[in-house]
Amino acid sequence: MKVRSSGASEMAKSLLHLALMLLAGMVFAYPLLFMVAASFKPGEALFTDLGNPAALLPDARWSLNNYRAVFDKGAVGAYLLNSGLIALLSVGAGIFINSAAAFALAKLKWRGQGLVLTLIIGLLIVPFEVLAIPMLLIVSKLPWLDASGLTIGWLDTLHVQIIPFLANAFCVFLFYQFFKDVPDELVEAGRMDGASALTIYLRLVMPVCKPVIVTAAIVLFLGMWNQYLWPVMTVHTAGARPVMVGLQQFFGRSTQWGEVMAYACLITLPVMVFFLLFQKQFIRSVVGAGIKG
């Protein structure tokens, strides 16, 4: 009798747990699903279907017209390319720069490293908005040498949206915490074998840091893909415009909600793909699975 009632109450608990998780999932998923569904419908259908769960399902009204309109009315393809370049270059260079800084702080001994670490951690609490104006003044005066010659000022370029953000205090701190858990003996074994600090960093330590590299990549990618304030301040021409500024411009030109939703879907898709590709490593890193040497 006791076993049966305990089994029934366990089942009830599981069902309640499942129901709560489903509800939470729906709350998080509904806006995304709504956005996707609305992107395939004509604009007026969006308002008539509000509150109707069946509106999420495909029906006869679904078409690609909104997507066609987005590509016709706005240079979304170019903006996607700009944001893609900005994000990918930032991820590539940012992982190297931030991890190298963290390695120097965590695994090497040099005068002043405590102070530098304190400054970096201090930067974590400074909002970007505080730094934006001074940064704008600086980048408007910096020289740039490329194939076309020497120019003064970095405004209206892709590199103004990349270079100031390569050094990321949060990513440095992320790598620092991870490197602290890597046994010092690993570095010392490398020293005994005659490896330089750079070799130890590149060939011994970084290869065992895949989870945190993926986390840093996701953090950097999302941060650079979603940039809005800085591009608004520094980019005034379409040539270097990223997708978020493009969305704001498109929204100003089109009141067709279906088209706006289609634009939003286009700029959300790469982020979803990126996250889905690396979610396992990201979750592993976030829940603190470390590496034992």
Place this chain on the structure above:
Amino acid sequence: MPNIVFKHADKRYDERIERYVFRDLNLHIRRGEFTVLVGPSGCGKSTLLRMIAGLESVSGGDLMFDELRVNELPPVKRGVAMVFQNYALYANMSVYDNIGFGLKIAGLPKAERHALILDAARQLQLDELLQRKPAQLSGGQRQRVAIGRAIVRKPTAYLFDEPLSNLDANLRGQMRAEIAELHRRQGVTTVYVTHDQVEAMTLADRIVVLSRQGLEQFGTPDELFDTPANVFVAGFMGTHRMNLVPVDAAHAPKLTLLTGQTVHALAAAGIGTVGARPEDIALVEGSSGSVQLVERLGAESLVHLLIEGSASPLTALTTDRSLAFGHQRTLRVAPDKLHYFGPQGQRLSAP
């Protein structure tokens, strides 16, 4: 192969403050010898080893490899190889690449590297495991790879930092034999750190006993066992801890039984502590004490005998398996097997 010599060497905990791990250390490790650094946790034995390796700086004084002062020399230029306690293998590389990494950094041609790696693998029975990663190896295999990484560089000295402490007892014995065999075969200067004094006694040509106060004694296992320089060495070395009896009224019954002398006479002779090894104490018929505990060790037993009038027992090793709690016995020890120490713990000759 150099002699490794510390001359008036100091080591500070932190270069900015005046707190020392060692002060004025003088130590001469002879070429080709198997020298063991032994002592309790925190005594600085690993620090000393790392100073030889170049992983820790020498705060003051000189560290010499023969006539060459190596204080400022980086680890790779000293020609030594180190085996770490937790193996420190490169997790992303195969056994083959782990062993050959140092050779690759040194710029050796591929063919030469390959030959050296295979030779080291053969010596350590790692031939079948060369393509595995460290995560796919057992503890003993990982330790052999760590040793292989050291062997392949043909160093002038091997430095072992508690290499067996992560292994189970059986494997420890086996690896200990392999390390001893390696030294016997190659005759390379070896400095070995352990907290296990039994390991020290079985492996070493000479032992450096360290405490938090510094170097206590440096000698052969027999010297340390037969003539410990002070109370610390006497209590630390030996399979079974030496009975160390302070010369005071509270221990009078034990002292009388061991030495046949009074506390007053011993104190007048300047003796602060009397020592007797359990192996040197014979249990005979009598009623001076009663058995409190018998630790069965196989063929022998370690008997804890509480002498009447004492608060704590003496220990004696015996082959008498009939002894049990409450049995009455007395003890005998040959006078020449007793150890005498002064009030500061320093060894004295018999009164």
